[in-house]
Amino acid sequence: MSALLGLRAFLFAPLPCENYSTRAPASGEIELPGVLTWAPSRVGVAGGGVARWNRRMSGGRGSRVLYVIVCAGAPASGVGELIGAAMGEGWDVCVIATPAAVAFLDVAAIEAQTGWPVFSEYRRPGEAKRQPPADAVVVAPATYNTINKWAAGIVDNYALGSLAEATGLGLPVAVLTSVSDALAANRVFGRSLNELRDAGVRIRRGAEGEAFPWALALEALRG
Structure with a gap:
C-alpha cells in the first residue's frame, strides 16, 4: 500500500x-x-515570449502590451531605439510590420530584443491567436500610404487590420509620421490626418532628412 x-x-x-x-x-x-x-510552448513564440504568452493568453495581466506597427519608411531600420525606450518604460512590445516594411527590418534582432515574433501576415484559418491583446499602439514610422488607407477604412494587410481594431476599441494610439513635404502637402493627406485625430489618434510629425525623433512617439502616447 x-x-x-x-x-x-x-x-x-x-x-x-x-x-x-x-x-x-x-x-x-x-x-x-x-x-x-x-x-x-506555442510554436513561433520566441525566447522569453513563451512565459509572457502563457500568462497573458490565459487571462493573467502581466506588463502592459504595446503594439509597435512599422511601415516601409526610411527610418524603419532604427525601430530598435523605440522598442528599447518602450521596454524601459515597462511595456511588453510586440512588433507588427506592413508587408513592404519587412525588408527594412532586422527581424531576428527585433525578435531577440522583444521576445516576440514579428508578424506581417494574417493568421491562417483555424490558427490560434499569436499575440496578446494590445493596451496601446504606436505607429512609427507611419507612411503616406498607411495613413491614407487607415483613415479610409481600408484593411488589406495585417497591420491595417490591427489599426482598424485599435481605433474601433478606443485604445490609445500614437502616430509618428515619415512623409516628405511634397506628399504631406496633398489635401488627401490632410483630410486623413484630420479623420484620425477625430478618432482620438495622437499624431506627431517626424522631421524629414534628420535623425528620426522616436521619443516623440512615446511622448504622444503619454498624452
Missing part, C-alpha cells in the same frame, strides 16, 4: 515548470486530474 501511495504522489506531483497553474484548462491545454493545468 505504501508503495502505491508513493507512486501516486510521484505521478501527480506538480511539474517543475513555469507554465502551470490550478485554474481550469483552456482549449489546447493538458489537465492532470486535480493537480494542474499545463500549457505547452
Whole structure:
C-alpha cells in the first residue's frame, strides 16, 4: 500500500515548470486530474515570449502590451531605439510590420530584443491567436500610404487590420509620421490626418532628412 501511495504522489506531483497553474484548462491545454493545468510552448513564440504568452493568453495581466506597427519608411531600420525606450518604460512590445516594411527590418534582432515574433501576415484559418491583446499602439514610422488607407477604412494587410481594431476599441494610439513635404502637402493627406485625430489618434510629425525623433512617439502616447 505504501508503495502505491508513493507512486501516486510521484505521478501527480506538480511539474517543475513555469507554465502551470490550478485554474481550469483552456482549449489546447493538458489537465492532470486535480493537480494542474499545463500549457505547452506555442510554436513561433520566441525566447522569453513563451512565459509572457502563457500568462497573458490565459487571462493573467502581466506588463502592459504595446503594439509597435512599422511601415516601409526610411527610418524603419532604427525601430530598435523605440522598442528599447518602450521596454524601459515597462511595456511588453510586440512588433507588427506592413508587408513592404519587412525588408527594412532586422527581424531576428527585433525578435531577440522583444521576445516576440514579428508578424506581417494574417493568421491562417483555424490558427490560434499569436499575440496578446494590445493596451496601446504606436505607429512609427507611419507612411503616406498607411495613413491614407487607415483613415479610409481600408484593411488589406495585417497591420491595417490591427489599426482598424485599435481605433474601433478606443485604445490609445500614437502616430509618428515619415512623409516628405511634397506628399504631406496633398489635401488627401490632410483630410486623413484630420479623420484620425477625430478618432482620438495622437499624431506627431517626424522631421524629414534628420535623425528620426522616436521619443516623440512615446511622448504622444503619454498624452
